[in-house]
Each structure stands twice: as C-alpha cells, then as structure tokens.
Amino acid sequence: MTTYYGLYGQKVQYLASDPTDVQIGQVWYNSTSATLKVRAATTTGAWASGGSLSTARGFLAGAGTVTAALAMGGQPSAPTSLVESYNGTSWTSATGMPAARSSLAGAGTQTAALAIGGFTGGTGQNSVFAYNGSSWTSAPSLTRSPAQYGIAGTGLQTAALAVAGFDSGGSYFTSAESYNGSSWTAITAYPIAMRAAAGCGTQTAALFFGGQANPGNVNSTNSWNGSAWTAGGNMNTGRGYLAGFGTQTAAITAGGNAGSYNTTNVESYNGTSWTATTTLSTGRGGLASSITSPQSSGVVFAGYTGTAQSAATEAWTGPGTGVTKTVTVS
Numbered sequence: 429m430t431t432y433y434g435l436y437g438q439k440v441q442y443l444a445s446d447p448t449d450v451q452i453g454q455v456w457y458n459s460t461s462a463t464l465k466v467r468a469a470t471t472t473g474a475w476a477s478g479g480s481l482s483t484a485r486g487f488l489a490g491a492g493t494v495t496a497a498l499a500m501g502g503q504p505s506a507p508t509s510l511v512e513s514y515n516g517t518s519w520t521s522a523t524g525m526p527a528a529r530s531s532l533a534g535a536g537t538q539t540a541a542l543a544i545g546g547f548t549g550g551t552g553q554n555s556v557f558a559y560n561g562s563s564w565t566s567a568p569s570l571t572r573s574p575a576q577y578g579i580a581g582t583g584l585q586t587a588a589l590a591v592a593g594f595d596s597g598g599s600y601f602t603s604a605e606s607y608n609g610s611s612w613t614a615i616t617a618y619p620i621a622m623r624a625a626a627g628c629g630t631q632t633a634a635l636f637f638g639g640q641a642n643p644g645n646v647n648s649t650n651s652w653n654g655s656a657w658t659a660g661g662n663m664n665t666g667r668g669y670l671a672g673f674g675t676q677t678a679a680i681t682a683g684g685n686a687g688s689y690n691t692t693n694v695e696s697y698n699g700t701s702w703t704a705t706t707t708l709s710t711g712r713g714g715l716a717s718s719i720t721s722p723q724s725s726g727v728v729f730a731g732y733t734g735t736a737q738s739a740a741t742e743a744w745t746g747p748g749t750g751v752t753k754t755v756t757v758s
Contacts, residue, residue, distance in 0.1 A: 440464075452750045464755040469748050473696070473706050478727055478741035479518035483510055485739075486689075486732035489534030489543055489581070490671070490716030494725045494743060496538040497718040498522070498559070502730060503530035504737055507548040511559075513538055514718075514727065514741070525557050526564050531624070533581030535588040537720055542607070544590050545570055547577035551596045556612075558585060571612050572603040578623030580636055582719055585609070587631040589652065592639065594623035600642055606631060619650050619657050626672035626681055628719050633676040635660070635697070638684060640668030645686060649697070651676050661701040665693050671717035671728045678723040680744060682708055682715070683731060689713035690734040696723065696746075710740045724749050 441447075441456040446465065450456075454467045481499060488502025495516035502508055509524040525543055532546030539561030546553050552575035556567040570579075576593025583589050586609030593601045602617040618636070625639030625646070632654035639646040647666035650657045663681065670684030677699030684691055690711035695702040708728070715731030715738070724746040731738045745751075 446752060450750070450752070455755075466753055466755055467750050468753050470745060470751055471747055473694075473744060473746045475694075475706060475708055475742045475744055477709070478516075478729070478743045479514070480741060481512055481519045481730055481739040482521055483508075483512070483739065484737040485510070485730050486712070486714035486737050487530040487669070488714070488716045488730055489532045489546075490719055490729065491534040491536045491541040492538035492718045493721045494718055494727050497727055497729070498534070498538045498541050499716060499729060500534055500541070500543045500559075501525060501529040501532050501546060502716075503714075507546070514729070519741070523559075523563055526566065527553075527555065527557075529553065531577040533579040533590055533627075534716065534719060535581045535583045536585035540585040542567065542581070542585050542588055544581045544588070545575070545577055545579045545593070551575060552577040552593065556607075568607075568611050570605055571614060572601070572605065576601055576603060576623075578640075580625040580627040580639070582627035582629055582634050582636075583607070583631040584720075589627065589631055589634050591618045591627065591636055592620070592622050592625055616655070616657060619659070620646060620648060622646055622668075624668040624670075624685075626670045626684075626717075628672045628674045628679050629676040635672075635674075635676045635679055637663060637672065637679070637681055637697075638667045638670045640685070645684075649702070660699075661697070663695055663702045664704055665691070665695070667691060667693065667713075669713040669715075671715045671731075673717045673719050673721040673726040674723035680723055680726060680746070682717070682728045682742075682744075683712050684715075685713035688734050689732045708742055710738060710742065712738050712740075
C-alpha cells in the first residue's frame with residue numbers, strides 16, 4: 429500500500445506541541461491534543477476582529493505593519509494629537525503629536541513614522557512631525573501653497589511621498605512632493621486634483637488610488653516610478669477617505685466613502701486590475717491602516733460609520749497564507 433512517506437518522502441512527525449517553523453503542506457500528529465494536523469493555505473481572504481483603540485475617532489493617519497501599527501491624530505469630535513501603538517493584539521497610548529491634526533497623512537513604521545500635514549484651527553497645515561517610537565520632533569514642512577489637508581502619503585520616514593489635497597477654500601489640488609529625510613521637493617503633479625486618496629508602496633514604486641474630486645468619488649489608480657505617473661486599472665467602486673496597504677503591484681483597499689461614510693467594500697489589486705473580495709464587518713470612512721504591510725496581512729482601524737466614530741480594528745489575512753488545520757475523518 430502506498431504510504432504518505434512513499435508519496436512525499438517525509439514522515440508524519442509525532443510531537444507534543446505544534447511546531448513554530450512550519451511549512452505549507454507539512455503534516456504532524458499532536459500527541460497532547462491527540463489530533464492530526466496539516467499546514468494548509470487559505471483560499472480566500474478573511475477579516476478578523478482585533479483590539480479596539482482606546483479612543484474612537486476618524487480621519488486619522490496610520491503607519492507600520494499588522495503586528496506593529498501606529499494610529500496618529502484624527503478627530504473624536506475635534507482634531508486631536510492622540511497617538512496609539514498596536515502589537516497585533518491590543519492598542520496602547522503613546523506620546524502625543526506636538527499639535528492636534530485630523531485629515532493628515534502617514535508614512536513609515538511604528539518606530540520611525542511621519543505625520544504629514546492635516547487640518548486644525550480651520551485651515552490646512554504644512555507642518556510635518558517625525559516619531560522615533562518614544563518622542564516626536566518637528567520635521568521639514570511641506571512646500572505646497574496654499575497649505576492643504578486630505579493628503580495621501582506613503583513610503584518611509586526618510587523616503588516618503590505626499591500627494592493631492594484640499595484647502596479650506598474648497599479647492600482640490602494636484603500637488604505632489606517627495607521627501608528625502610531632510611527636505612520636501614515638488615515632483616510631477618498628480619494626474620487628478622482631489623483629496624482623501626489612499627497610498628501604499630515605496631517612494632520610487634508607489635500606488636495611489638481612490639479619493640474625492642469635484643464632482644464625486646474617484647475610482648482611478650496611478651503608480652509612481654520615481655519620475656513619472658502611470659494610470660492603472662480602475663477600482664470597481666470609487667471611494668474617498670479609504671484605507672490601503674501593500675505594494676505597487678499587490679495592494680488591498682478597504683472601506684471609505686462611496687456616497688456615505690459606511691462602506692464595507694474591499695478590493696485587491698494585482699498590478700493591473702482590482703477585484704472585489706471579502707468585505708469589512710464594520711463599514712466606515714476616514715479609517716487608517718498599517719500602510720507598510722504586505723498585501724497578505726494588514727490591519728485597518730478607526731473611522732467614521734456615518735453616525736459615530738469607531739474604535740474598531742480588523743485584521744486581514746489574504747489568500748495563500750498558511751493556516752494550521754486539524755484533519756478530521758468522518
């Protein structure tokens with residue numbers, strides 16, 4: 429009779445606990461639980477509830493990854509300087525920003541982040557703050573005039589991008605700037621004058637998508653290669669104040685404003701086209717994300733449901749991700 433060992437050239441291990449370094453396709457017997465287990469791959473993406481923020485708010489900025497995220501600023505009822513850090517399970521209060529901001533952009537990681545621009549005191553702000561994991565310092569300001577908010581950002585603390593925006597006079601802009609850690613420099617204008625888009629990727633391989641223009645929500649996608657913009661596939665649903673994470677060729681976008689601030693829409697990008705996938709359990713716009721996460725795993729958090737600010741966090745596990753399953757026989 430053909431055996432598992434004969435087919436795959438490896439034995440079924442007999443272990444007291446599940447292995448930590450396990451590969452997709454690996455099979456083992458857990459003697460403690462008396463179960464046969466296999467490392468399989470997910471076939472579809474799924475969202476799971478994560479820890480709630482200490483303070484519900486919308487129109488905030490995010491940075492970091494699924495197990496090391498940062499929530500910056502936002503608006504519980506008015507712009508705030510609140511900052512919280514996430515460890516994959518729970519949120520903890522961190523040192524607040526030097527000034528209150530909402531509708532700001534984020535870039536970088538949990539311990540090396542940028543809080544870019546934003547809105548306070550009735551006007552947009554060009555100021556930028558840098559975070560080192562414990563304290564904030566003032567970084568060089570954006571160069572755009574007039575100052576804007578609803579800017580989209582991506583990249584790292586020393587290699588970031590900030591595009592588009594809106595001013596208190598009601599005008600939309602195509603402003604685009606690049607940051608090298610010491611100064612902001614204007615680059616080729618973004619293809620569409622708008623606000624509240626989402627961005628992901630690096631300074632020289634970035635992706636920006638969605639947003640709000642005059643009139644209506646935007647479904648377009650544009651990639652940046654360090655010198656020029658190129659149009660990509662359109663999203664299935666135009667949305668502003670949405671969240672995103674991933675890379676230029678493999679991204680996730682979630683939530684946003686598609687006529688109201690409570691859409692649960694989620695789409696996946698393969699470098700060419702967007703595909704609708706598993707929706708959020710809580711619809712909200714003005715939410716933020718772990719923008720440096722890969723397409724396979726990330727978190728989105730907070731936002732405005734249309735009736736109230738949210739503190740909810742949802743964690744994404746994409747298709748093809750390894751999961752441990754118990755083998756049952758019936």
